[in-house]
Amino acid sequence: xxxxxxxxxxxxxxxxxxxxxxxxxSGEKKIEHKIERLYASDDPQFIRSMGLLLGPPxxxxxxxxxxxxxxxxxxxMLDGIRSARETITFETFIYWSGAIGEEFAHALSDKARAGxxxxxxxxxxxxxxMDKRYLQMLRDSxxxxxxxxxxxxxxxxxMNDRTHRKLLVIDGRIGFTGGVGIAEEWTGHAQDEKxxxxxxxxxxxxxxxxxQAVFMDNWIKVTGNVLHGPRYFPEIAAAGDGLxxxxxxxPSGGSDxxxxxxxxxxxxxxxxxxxxxxxxxxxKLTINAIVEAAKRGVRVRIITPGKxxxxxxxxxxxRACWGDLLAAGVEIYEYQPTMFHCKLIVxxxxxxxxxxxxxxxxxxxxxxxxxxxxYDRDFARRQTAIFDADxxxxxxxxxxxxxxxxxxxxxxxxxxxxxxxxx
Numbered sequence: 001x002x003x004x005x006x007x008x009x010x011x012x013x014x015x016x017x018x019x020x021x022x023x024x025x026s027g028e029k030k031i032e033h034k035i036e037r038l039y040a041s042d043d044p045q046f047i048r049s050m051g052l053l054l055g056p057p058x059x060x061x062x063x064x065x066x067x068x069x070x071x072x073x074x075x076x077m078l079d080g081i082r083s084a085r086e087t088i089t090f091e092t093f094i095y096w097s098g099a100i101g102e103e104f105a106h107a108l109s110d111k112a113r114a115g116x117x118x119x120x121x122x123x124x125x126x127x128x129x130m131d132k133r134y135l136q137m138l139r140d141s142x143x144x145x146x147x148x149x150x151x152x153x154x155x156x157x158x159m160n161d162r163t164h165r166k167l168l169v170i171d172g173r174i175g176f177t178g179g180v181g182i183a184e185e186w187t188g189h190a191q192d193e194k195x196x197x198x199x200x201x202x203x204x205x206x207x208x209x210x211x212q213a214v215f216m217d218n219w220i221k222v223t224g225n226v227l228h229g230p231r232y233f234p235e236i237a238a239a240g241d242g243l244x245x246x247x248x249x250x251p252s253g254g255s256d257x258x259x260x261x262x263x264x265x266x267x268x269x270x271x272x273x274x275x276x277x278x279x280x281x282x283x284k285l286t287i288n289a290i291v292e293a294a295k296r297g298v299r300v301r302i303i304t305p306g307k308x309x310x311x312x313x314x315x316x317x318x319r320a321c322w323g324d325l326l327a328a329g330v331e332i333y334e335y336q337p338t339m340f341h342c343k344l345i346v347x348x349x350x351x352x353x354x355x356x357x358x359x360x361x362x363x364x365x366x367x368x369x370x371x372x373x374x375y376d377r378d379f380a381r382r383q384t385a386i387f388d389a390d391x392x393x394x395x396x397x398x399x400x401x402x403x404x405x406x407x408x409x410x411x412x413x414x415x416x417x418x419x420x421x422x423x
Contacts, residue, residue, distance in 0.1 A: 033225070035263050062373055084171055161367070166181070176200060279314045304333070
């Protein structure tokens with residue numbers, strides 16, 4: 001009996017170890033070597049390479065509107081939902097209980113009851129705090145609601161693969177993406193520590209078709225159903241003159257695309273890099289790329305959360321890797337008033353990239369992510385002005401201050417750094 005029990009225990013332990021390993025890696029080969037600087041951001045080859053390597057080619061005819069904080073973001077998204085005439089597709093990581101969550105549930109349900117096909121894809125982990133009444137309301141109205149990678153014995157190896165994408169597409173013609181989740185923390189205008197700072201974009205034009213295709217990528221994975229035809233992919237006339245493309249990454253294919261995009265943009269930068277990052281925990285390869293940019297004269301400014309952050313472990317891991325960056329002249333700022341949840345980079349006041357991607361290993365390797373890249377100098381300058389306003393509400397961290405931080409903080413950073421691949 002003892003021998004049988006030992007065998008069973010061994011099998012169980014082995015299975016647990018295998019599942020842990022499976023969930024902590026994507027199984028794909030990772031970028032291991034620095035990207036050689038062959039051209040600058042103003043070289044036509046830059047756009048050509050970005051489009052061909054990351055997925056959909058860069059296309060024109062687009063118009064963009066930046067939405068700053070919940071007071072601008074949520075009314076625009078809800079207006080979009082209420083204006084729908086053909087279809088609504090919606091994918092998000094965070095959907096929690098609260099007044100704004102209930103308002104979204106009512107708006108989506110109203111459209112479903114009116115006969116508009118409504119498809120909602122929620123990450124199972126990210127929606128764990130969602131009032132179950134909302135799910136029931138949506139399903140009773142006829143909306144199709146799926147929770148991504150809900151635990152099941154057939155998918156135990158995918159438990160750590162979460163959809164972190166944030167996409168709302170109306171009639172296949174209007175798209176929304178950025179950093180916002182559906183929760184009370186994103187309401188308001190970052191006026192206090194209970195209301196977070198974030199940015200979202202409203203988009204019109206052919207690039208919305210790219211956004212719809214990214215939604216379909218995961219929808220097909222979890223339902224096996226292909227939504228297509230003119231209700232989802234209409235012919236879209238030009239809405240402006242902006243150049244853009246939307247691309248995605250996933251552990252099941254192209255998991256390195258987000259890090260590749262950042263590395264290519266940083267490597268091509270000539271004048272400036274403005275990075276807003278809610279969770280800034282770069283690996284050595286990315287740190288080296290930023291340091292090289294700073295050494296060739298690029299002004300690099302980074303804003304991350306300060307002490308008002310929802311995950312202090314990430315802040316400690318972030319601060320542990322600032323040494324080489326600060327020594328190279330990189331300017332690092334900690335946002336003071338509230339949680340800083342923005343996920344945006346502006347390169348040479350030309351490229352603007354916004355979406356769900358954090359600047360960490362989890363986003364680069366494990367999560368399903370999606371980013372919108374815009375190539376427009378006027379629009380980029382407007383994003384830089386918003387960045388400057390955030391800098392004004394932030395505290396700059398100097399190299400001397402970083403070196404003389406408390407010993408207890410340094411020791412904690414060393415421990416937390418061991419979790420880097422999961423942060």
